[in-house]
Each structure stands twice: as C-alpha cells, then as structure tokens.
Amino acid sequence: MSLPIEAHTALETFNGSLSWEQRARLLMQWGDRLPPMRDDEKTDERLVDGCESKVWLVGDVVDGHWQFRAASDARLIRGLVALLLARVNGLSSQALQQVDLAEWFTKLGLSRQLSASRSNGLNAVLQKMRQLTL
Structure with a gap:
C-alpha cells in the first residue's frame, strides 16, 4: 500500500x-500543526x-479521497492524532x-x-473514520 506524502x-x-523526550517534543509539534477546529464544529456527534481525552473528528471526501480534521484537548493526543491523519488523509474508503x-x-x-488507553483511543479514532466512510 502506498503512503500519503505526509506519512513519508x-x-x-x-x-x-x-x-523519548525528543519524540515527545516532535509529537507536540505535530499536534500544534493541526488546523484549528471552530468551537461550533466540536459537537457531541x-x-x-x-x-x-476529548477528540473531535470531521471527515470530508475531496475528489474521491478522504480528508480528516481533528482536535483534542490533550497535547500529546493531538500529536498522535496528527500522525494518524498524516497516515490516512488522501486515502480512498477502501484503502482506509x-x-x-x-x-x-x-x-x-x-x-x-x-499506553493501552492511548492505543485504545487511537483505535477508536480510526474506527470512527471507518464509520464515516461507510
């Protein structure tokens, strides 16, 4: 499977x-690069x-490929979610x-x-992405 440019x-x-300290700093920098989400986009749905941690997710299809945006109230989680977005943005529903x-x-x-809870949370984000593509 080919990787999106951001994933490379x-x-x-x-x-x-x-x-780990360098990776944690990089993670937070990646999280800071996420485009901000408007407050009216941070809905319960x-x-x-x-x-x-709270994570909000929005997905749109652009030219047949998914583009997701996300926000989180936790800095480290924002970074992990940013890395997940780097991996999935631009993919088709099938590739996702x-x-x-x-x-x-x-x-x-x-x-x-x-940690197990972070891993479970990221899996929950990926599952939500997959649900949006159905």
Whole structure:
C-alpha cells in the first residue's frame, strides 16, 4: 500500500535514534500543526467515543479521497492524532479499511510509548473514520 506524502514526512521525522523526550517534543509539534477546529464544529456527534481525552473528528471526501480534521484537548493526543491523519488523509474508503494502526506507530518508533488507553483511543479514532466512510 502506498503512503500519503505526509506519512513519508512523518516517517522521516520520527525515524532515527531519537530519545523519548525528543519524540515527545516532535509529537507536540505535530499536534500544534493541526488546523484549528471552530468551537461550533466540536459537537457531541463529532466526539470520538472510547477516548479518555476529548477528540473531535470531521471527515470530508475531496475528489474521491478522504480528508480528516481533528482536535483534542490533550497535547500529546493531538500529536498522535496528527500522525494518524498524516497516515490516512488522501486515502480512498477502501484503502482506509486496510490501515494497520499498530504497524504505523511501530514504523514511527512510537509503539512502546503508547499506553493501552492511548492505543485504545487511537483505535477508536480510526474506527470512527471507518464509520464515516461507510
């Protein structure tokens, strides 16, 4: 499966012998790059169930490919969600169904730092994305 350009950028950024502190700083920087969501977009129906932190998700189809936007009240989660968006934005509905979340964060070198609750939350975001594409 081919990766979106942003996903290649993420892999180049996070690969290497970075310490956890460096990765955490990068994660927060990626989160800060998320386009802001308006308050009126942060509705209950866009809130992702299954996340300890609040995560809102919006998805639109542009020229047959999905473009998602998200926001979170937690900085580290914003960064993780930004990396998930880098992986999925620009994919077709069919390709989105094939995304392996664990493999993606392993490639980024972040899987060991994902607690069970963070991993479950990110899986919930991916499931919400998949529901939007149906």
